Every structure is written in structure tokens, then in C-alpha cells.
Amino acid sequence: MTALPQQIIPQVSSVQAVLKSHLGRNLRAIHLFGSAVDGGLKPGSDIDLMVSITDPLPEPVRRALMTDLLAHSAWPGSSDTLRALEVTVVALGEIVPWRYPPRREMQFGEWLREDIEAGRFEPAMVDYDLAILITKLRRHSSALLGPAAAELFEEVPRSDFRRSLLDTIAQWNEEPDWLGEERNILLALARIWFSACTGDIVSKDVAAAWAAQRLPPTCRSLMERAAAAYLGGGEDEPAWGRMPVAETIHFCKGEIERALKRAQ
Template sequence: MTQEAAVADLLRAVLGPRLLGVYRHGSAALGGLRPHSDLDILVVTEGNLNSAQRRALVDGLLAVSGDPRVPGAQRPVELSTVAQTDVRPWRYPPTRDFQYGEWVRDDYERGALPTSVPDPDLAVLITMTLQADSPLFGPPPADLLDPVPPEHLRGALLDGITDLLTELDSDTRNVLLRLARVWMTLETGEIRAKSEAASWAIDRLPAEHRPALAHASAVYLGDAEDAWADRLPQAHDTAAALVGEILQHSA
């Protein structure tokens, strides 16, 4: 059984008839999984999850998702759920009902449970999900989800930059690639694979800012080691250049 199938089986077992749809987004839906890719999944439910369902999902995902700190582990799973009535009809900011991510594994193992919170980033996830049209379970996503207005997608992308930059030293590759994708999406209206966004941005950046982004793309594709100790000053300069382009073109 594949990891995706195991996640879908877990969702069916825990949610039963309240499970409306399970959809790929992220790398799996935008060109294929890469060596460092998570399994990104968006789930649409009928109504909100109760405490027992949250506990069962967390316990099941702890077993199915791979801890990135463990060599040879399965891929990390990032799974978000939305109650259909919270996102259809669309309103901003949307509400995320539940989220599992490996960065909170230690808290989950101590008994913490994800709660329902407003999450502007769902504008990006839902746009990717609709664009990818890649169900694991259920009808096409457009049958359950409304399209996100361009101004809300734009706002979500811009609002996420400050938090993204706080992770630059700890998650350099991902931050640079996501900034490149923000720039490309704001310019073109398309959400593409991180490597495609990097190539698009490299063609438009000044020469001195290209090497760090090119290295991030090579790591993403599995062609280089994820090593940044000697490249952090350059990565900071490149991130600043990307943010400058984003802000210039978003004015």
C-alpha cells in the first residue's frame, strides 16, 4: 500500500460519511514528488471534526507520516482539513479546521490536538488544489470548493512573507524556493512547481543573486546536498532581492 493510500484509508476510517474529498496539492500535483517533498493533502469534510476524530487522525498520522529527523523514514505528511461550509461560499480569511505537520510532532506525541483557526494560507492551498485537480478520494475539487478571488490569493501570498523570512536560516532551501514561487505567482497568476518557479526567477534576477537560488533548486531536484553553512550570507542577499521584486511588482 502506498503512503497516499494509507492516508486515504485512515481518513475514511475516522471520518466515514463526513469525508467529502481528499486532494493532492504541492509537489505531488505540480510536477511530481522530489527527494525533499512532503505529501501535501487537503481534505474537505461535512462539518467540523470532533475531539475524538482529531485524536484518531493525529494518532494515525503519527504512524503514517515520516519524521524527517529519522534517516530512511517515509515522507512527511502535511494534511489540512476544511469544513465545506467554512469555505463555500468563499470568504476571507478562510478557516482551517485541522492541520497535521511534522514540525509539531513532539507536541502531538505529548497529547496536543490541532484546533480550528483562521488561515489565510488556505487561499494558496485551495488554489493549488483546484489547479491540480488530483483527487485521492471524492469528486473533482471544483465540485466542493469555490475558486479563490485573485485579490485574496495575492493578499495571502504577501501576508506570508514575514513569517517565511523568520525560517530563512533553518529552512533556507524551502524559503528561497517559496519566495521565487510567490514572485512568479504574483506576476503570472500561476502556481507552479518550485523548480519551475526558481528557473523563472533566475532568468529575471541580477547575476549576483542567481547562485543561491540555483543551489536551492538543485537541492530540491536531488542534484545537490542541502548544505548552506558557507552560503547563508548569499542566501540572505538573494532572499532580500526576491522580496524586493515581490514588493515592487505588488505595489
């Protein structure tokens, strides 16, 4: 098991306790992935956890777990002791043996805080991004509980990995689709573009630097600003609306679609 970064050990330990309390014998594995085990934590990095359970979540458990996780997570840059959590819960019977599209039982993230506090909870749903997450887990992750990811999850076929990239970008078409999430979506597109061209998965800042070199001049500085905000861990850019966000997003989407078509 990869050693945890010292600064997140208390938070990860408290989150593990919450998961064990709510999931009990249904809990099969907890995997840490993302920047904490691959590339190093940045000021704005989340703590990414994949939680595997044996049986689907009863609705009362889903609601109680999401509510309790609020106390163990904070928006990037808003706390001296807590990072933002991104916790994905999957029922193993839904993804082993592997099939596409995959389904998740629950996802927790800071972008859902207002909804959770208001009593609005996402149900279990299809999640195309799981094909990407499981690929990442099998390559770079740390098993905090249970077997290694490469033992627990089957390898995602290349065709399904490419399908997930296309299905993910299909959700970003018009301004309401990215309003308030400009930075995260720009960085996500950079990573997807890199993966579409190379088949590999890299950190947000590495992908953003790679994408910036391939963007037209009008869009390049926007991607660089998104990466700088992520690396600095500060607030999102207050003036995204005056920047070529739509142009950059649609340019990236077009390049991704062309790269995936060539890969077929």
C-alpha cells in the first residue's frame, strides 16, 4: 500500500470511520486515488475515494452517509484542516463482471453541498465516468481497505474507455451546462483530450499544460488561468463570463471527437 501524504491522514481516517459506521458489513473496499497517490497533492486537490460495497445502498443509508460526510469535507481553500472530498460508491454486482454503461450507488462532492443541506439527494444512476475512474484505480491507487484495485475490478476495454470519454463531453453543450463550473470543466476537458490522444491519464495541471500548447491563442490563456487557479488553490476566476469559455469548450470537444474517431 502506498503511504498516505501526512497532511491528509487525520481526514482520511475520520472519513473511513464514517464509512464503516454507515456501511458496516456491506463495505468491501476503500481505494484512495487521484493526486494523493499519483502526481502529488496540490493546494486545490480533492481527496478522491472509491468505495465498493456488496449490495446496493438503502435510501436512508445513502442520505445519512452523504449528510455526515459534510462535516469531513470543505470547499478548496476554505479550511486549514480539511480538503474537498470526492467519494464515489459502487455496488460490485453492478460493475463486476464489467459492462457498459456502469452504474454508481452514490457520489459525494462539495458541488453537492447546498443540495444535501437542503435535503436533496442524488439517487443511484448511470455514470459514464466510472470507466475512466476504474482505469485510473487499476493503474494508480492505494487500498485503504480490501484487495488491490487490479484484483477487485476487471480491466475496462479500450472501446468502453473511449465511449466514456465521448459520453462525458456530451453533457457540455451550452452555457447553463458549465456556468459556475468553468474551471473544473476546462480542466476535465484537458484531461479527456489528453486521454483521447494518448490513451493515458495524467493530472489536471499536466493535461492543462499539454492542452494549452494545442489551443488557439484566444483560448490558450483561459486554460492557463484554469490551471493556475487549481495549482494555487484559490477562488475561481470571477470574470469567466468575459472570457472565451464557450469557444474553448467547443474547440476541445471537437478535437476530442476527432482524436477518438481516428482511434477507432
